[in-house]
Amino acid sequence: MTTVSVIGCGHMGSALVKGLSAAGTHRVTACDLDTDALEAVEPYCAETTTDVAEAAAASDVVIVAVKPDVVGPVLEELDLAPEQTLVTIAAGVPTDYVATHTDATVVRIMPNLAAETQNMAAAVAWDEVDEDVRELLADLGEFVVVDEDLMDVATALNGSGPAFVYYLIKSMQEGAAAEGMDPDDARTLAAQTFKGAAETVLRSEESLDDLIDAVATEGGTTIEGMRVLWDSDADAAVADAVHAAADRSRELAGAFDDE
Structure with a gap:
């Protein structure tokens, strides 16, 4: 042991x-x-x-x-x-x-x-x-x-990343609650949805775009929601969050350059 x-x-x-x-x-x-x-x-x-x-x-x-x-x-x-x-x-x-x-x-x-x-x-x-x-x-x-x-990027991606995911879960919870769902029930469903989607990504060899297409079929409900995301700057905002966290990690590393 x-x-x-x-x-x-x-x-x-x-x-x-x-x-x-x-x-x-x-x-x-x-x-x-x-x-x-x-x-x-x-x-x-x-x-x-x-x-x-x-x-x-x-x-x-x-x-x-x-x-x-x-x-x-x-x-x-x-x-x-x-x-x-x-x-x-x-x-x-x-x-x-x-x-x-x-x-x-x-x-x-x-x-x-x-x-x-x-x-x-x-x-x-x-x-x-x-x-x-x-x-x-x-x-x-x-x-x-x-x-x-690449550790500064990892710090931003998987080190800081849980907070970014919590933010997205909270956004989904609040959206469902605004439609009348009990907030606790919405939290459970949103969190489990992230968990299941993440497990699917880890087990699948399909690209993320293909996985999206598998859910967002033409004429269905998902694609209407995806159109809102595609028309927004949500992807850029998430990427910017990763960049900002990575930049801060690099700033912290700079303090050790002369030690």
Whole structure:
């Protein structure tokens, strides 16, 4: 059983802890200075601690799940061996910066909050496959391997993307509620529709345009709704949201250029 330490138990760190607990294939230690955060994840851990060095000392994989401006101070407290793996998830923090602070193998990932339900979408950048990290990611959902220079895009796409999807679900919920549907029922149907459509995309080899055409048959109801979207700037607005988030990730990375 792989031993994993998660340092930082905010939204993303706690999602990783809970997802790994559900997988049942990892012994998880959670570390945070906030004892309330530790109390919240305690049922999902083998142990909890406020001591960063203690948490990492005996772990195969150490995940640093803190905000970018806290990564440096956390790294200063770690003394890892070459046989250990240090995983960083902070937006904009390059592998080269992390590698100068540790003897461990460094892997950079961009996960998302669906790790909690083992439906995570993640991007990973590594020099070579790390089997412990590969198994960890596979237990939490789907992942793709990318060059590190694409991690800013991944940060925007699958890291920030859940918020964009929640926005669209909320819009569909509100549209149905305005037509008289109970808001809770509308929320359930909208969310399940996204879930089912996403699963179809993952399982199908058809293009997204072909999948749209399969639903939007001529003379039916769907095509009337699609015409509204095709005539709008909705696609450009979603793309602009991805670009804006990617730009912010690049700005964060710039802060580490001289360090």
